[in-house]
Amino acid sequence: MRIEAGARTDLGRVRKNNEDCYQIVPALNLYVLSDGMGGEAHGEVASTLAVQTIMAHCEQAENSRATPTFGEPHPDVSERTNRLASAIHLANRKVFEMAGANPGHKGMGATIVAAWIEGQRLSLAHVGDSRAYLLRAGSLEQLTADHSLVAEKVRIGILTPQEADASELQSVLTRAVGTNENVEVDADEQMLLVGDSLLLCSDGLSRMVTDPEIASTLLTSTSAQNAADRLVDLANENGGVDNVSVIVLRILPKQESVLDRLKIWKRNSG
Amino acid sequence: MSRLVLQFEGAVLKEIPLGTRPVTIGRAPDNDIPIDNLAVSNYHARVYVEAGSLVVEDLNSLNGSFLNDIRVERAMLKDGDAILIGKHHIFVDQVHDAAVPADGLRKAPAPRVNETMVLDTRERREMFEQAVAAGERSQLSPDRVRVPTLTVLRGRTDQKEYRLAGKLTVIGRSEMATVRLRGWFTPSIAAQINKHEDGYYLGRGDLVPKVNGIEIGALTKLNDGDLIEVGRVRLNFLYRD
Numbered sequence: 356m357r358i359e360a361g362a363r364t365d366l367g368r369v370r371k372n373n374e375d376c377y378q379i380v381p382a383l384n385l386y387v388l389s390d391g392m393g394g395e396a397h398g399e400v401a402s403t404l405a406v407q408t409i410m411a412h413c414e415q416a417e418n419s420r421a422t423p424t425f426g427e428p429h430p431d432v433s434e435r436t437n438r439l440a441s442a443i444h445l446a447n448r449k450v451f452e453m454a455g456a457n458p459g460h461k462g463m464g465a466t467i468v469a470a471w472i473e474g475q476r477l478s479l480a481h482v483g484d485s486r487a488y489l490l491r492a493g494s495l496e497q498l499t500a501d502h503s504l505v506a507e508k509v510r511i512g513i514l515t516p517q518e519a520d521a522s523e524l525q526s527v528l529t530r531a532v533g534t535n536e537n538v539e540v541d542a543d544e545q546m547l548l549v550g551d552s553l554l555l556c557s558d559g560l561s562r563m564v565t566d567p568e569i570a571s572t573l574l575t576s577t578s579a580q581n582a583a584d585r586l587v588d589l590a591n592e593n594g595g596v597d598n599v600s601v602i603v604l605r606i607l608p609k610q611e612s613v614l615d616r617l618k619i620w621k622r623n624s625g
Numbered sequence: 626m627s628r629l630v631l632q633f634e635g636a637v638l639k640e641i642p643l644g645t646r647p648v649t650i651g652r653a654p655d656n657d658i659p660i661d662n663l664a665v666s667n668y669h670a671r672v673y674v675e676a677g678s679l680v681v682e683d684l685n686s687l688n689g690s691f692l693n694d695i696r697v698e699r700a701m702l703k704d705g706d707a708i709l710i711g712k713h714h715i716f717v718d719q720v721h722d723a724a725v726p727a728d729g730l731r732k733a734p735a736p737r738v739n740e741t742m743v744l745d746t747r748e749r750r751e752m753f754e755q756a757v758a759a760g761e762r763s764q765l766s767p768d769r770v771r772v773p774t775l776t777v778l779r780g781r782t783d784q785k786e787y788r789l790a791g792k793l794t795v796i797g798r799s800e801m802a803t804v805r806l807r808g809w810f811t812p813s814i815a816a817q818i819n820k821h822e823d824g825y826y827l828g829r830g831d832l833v834p835k836v837n838g839i840e841i842g843a844l845t846k847l848n849d850g851d852l853i854e855v856g857r858v859r860l861n862f863l864y865r866d
Contacts, residue, residue: 392741431791431820464743475814476793476801492829494843500822504744510822513661523637531743544793546801546814548830618831 356549358384358472359605361580363587367559368595374398375557375600376406376465384472385413386602390485390557392531393454393463401463404453405446405532409469412442432542436478439471440542443480443532450533464531468499468555470604472547480542482530486561488569489545490552492622495570498543502530525562550619551606552582559599563590574623579603627679627719629672631658633712636742647673650710651684664688664711672702672715679717681708771864773825773847780858781807789825794818796855797830806858816855818847825862832856 360381366373374391376399387406391398416422416438426444428437446467454460466483479487484501500506504527508514519525532538547553552573560569568589576582582603590599608615629648631639641648641658650658651669660669666686673680679702683690691709692700702708704719773789783805787794795802799813806815812831819826826844833840835854836847847853853860 390741392743429792432793433791474801475799496844526741527636528741528743531741534743543819545819546793546795546799546817546830548814 356475356547357607357609359579359607360386360602361578361583362600362602363580363583364600365587365591365595365598367598368591370596370598372399373598374402375559375598376402377555377600377602378406378410379602380410380414383410383413383417385410385469386471386555386604387467387469388485388555388557388600388602389468389532390466390483390559390598390600391463392465393460397460397463398465400453400460401450401465401533404450405443405465405467408446408449409439409442409467412445413438413471416441426537426540429542432544433476433478435471435473435476436480436542436544439469439478439480440540443467443469443482443540444538447482447532447535447538451536454533462534464534466528466557467532470553470555470602472604475546475548477545477547477553478542479544480540482532482538482540483528484525484558484561486554486556486558488554488556488566490554490570490573491548491550493570493574493624495566495573497566498545500541502541503528525558547606549606549608549615550622552579553604553606554582554586555602556586557598557600559595559597560586560590560601562597563593563595563599573603576603579605627717629658630716630718631660632714632716634744638713643672643674643679645674647671650715651686658715660711660713662711662713665713669710670708672708678702679719686710771866774863774865775804775853776861776863778852778859778861780856782858783807789818789820792820794820795830796834796858796860804858804860806856808857811856816853819844827853 360379362377362379364375364377377388379386387409389402389406391402393401424441426441454463466485468481468485468487471478479498481499484503487498489496489498504524505514505519505522507529509516509519530538572585573582576585583601586601587599627643629641630637649656649671651667652665653667668684669686670681670683670690681702682699689696693707702717704717706717708715775787777785787804795814795817796804797813797815798806798811814830815832816830816834817828825847827834827847828844832855836845837852847862849864851862853862
């Protein structure tokens, strides 16, 4: 299989600065997206530092097995997935230290959603309310659980999803990178299949665009970049109240054979 | 219309329009403003209109109701007043209806929580303590550990039984597969099982598995005793003690 990537970030229609940050490293098949917070231009300091730290740590680990790990490893996921989580722990430490060292940066932080693909296996790690979605066989699944107050209340059953969508508390996060000395990182893995589309996005997309709109855009786009552009346009058409960033990955066969095309067609139509 | 705005740590939780009926505040869920906090009494206070004025009345609560930081039993309210109950603030937002002809002149809604904020560990713990406690009570025997397993009933596999230890269990010919299938035409990823917070979910790979004889659509939660078919392989999903 091969990966086709597209990405786009946009101010949105209300905000004056973009606190989102994303980075794609094709050589590592590593994709990271972050939504900064803290106001007065410090949000982007946090998100940029977080993304760059993660990229550097994973690259270093690729080249040297002696690279130290940060945070408690999860026993139930692979070494690779734990490495990605370790990178987020390190990013947390760096952002936290920077926020502590400079009074002007106090309170800054960021969300992270990171995807690392090795062979067919997707390693996924996240903190905050930036999300990963998987479109497979025509149906869209959210792979990440938001670390936000409303989402956690929905999970323990004291709020309905409808109430959560209408809540004014959607911006209250229960976890973020850089706001505490330590952070709990969610890490998970999946096997990817030819024909899958993976979406990483900031809440500027997921709050503006519904799941069915996301699914149909991913399904009907001509390329990963086309999907990324159309999703950002949709978020802006629907109000664009926040910065919006997306990374779209399409999993394609190495060399598309007639059989592969038939398989994908069959899966998407069945 | 006048309204009450419930806030916690500066964040707006709820807005309650004020009508002719009294608005009740307390820990019991049938209050108009339920506040799930142990510092709040079941029926803590109420706000109502008396002779054209807005009044707050404490209903003999244990920890009291505070109006602009002063403990009160009964007090008249004016626009902008803050009532403190437990750790929650309730702000009075009065609009004089008579002068408002239509939507155009309505007061702008209370400031939305636009800036992202993060709760600290203590706040999180407090918010979820009760829910967790309730969850623990509902469990029959918390110390009984049950191990999810797949038992092979039919087909060519490398083992007869598998314990699901990780978050991802791959069924297929792949070297990464936990349940390694043999056979020339077996796909490398035939199906996969993902562990979620509430259990194990079976999803498709290059084959569409069946659960209890029915082809799965989206991810399907596995229940104790489910029969899984992946190609010609038949597996039994069991929680073992």
